[in-house]
Amino acid sequence: MIKVKLSQYANTWDFIYKNKILGQIEKSDAPKVAGKNDYHMSVYQECGFERFDVWLGFTEAKKILLNELEEIISKENFDIKNYPNIKNYYEGKA
Secondary structure, eight states: OOEEEEOSSTTEEEEEETTEEEEEEEEOSSOOBTTBOEEEEEEEETTEEEEEEEESOHHHHHHHHHHHHHHHHHSTTOOGGGSOBHHHHHTTOO
8 A cells, every 4th residue: 555645855745655655746836727736746767756747736646646656566577675765765875
């Protein structure tokens, strides 16, 4: 089960699985478009976090990222050891 927790960074939420950060959502300072906030969604890849922007509310952005991360976890070649450990990540050791 993936947990979504408020990050140590302002306006950011961590998506955590087995004490590893799989992804993040960060609220942008950009002005709203069509009444929706811009969120930077990040998914951890081999070379670090791959980031993309979505003009959605937080609920929709969270739902999309959770679905994507659950799909990644369900693949046979998913290897949790490649993802950053929460403590190391926030201590700059990841």
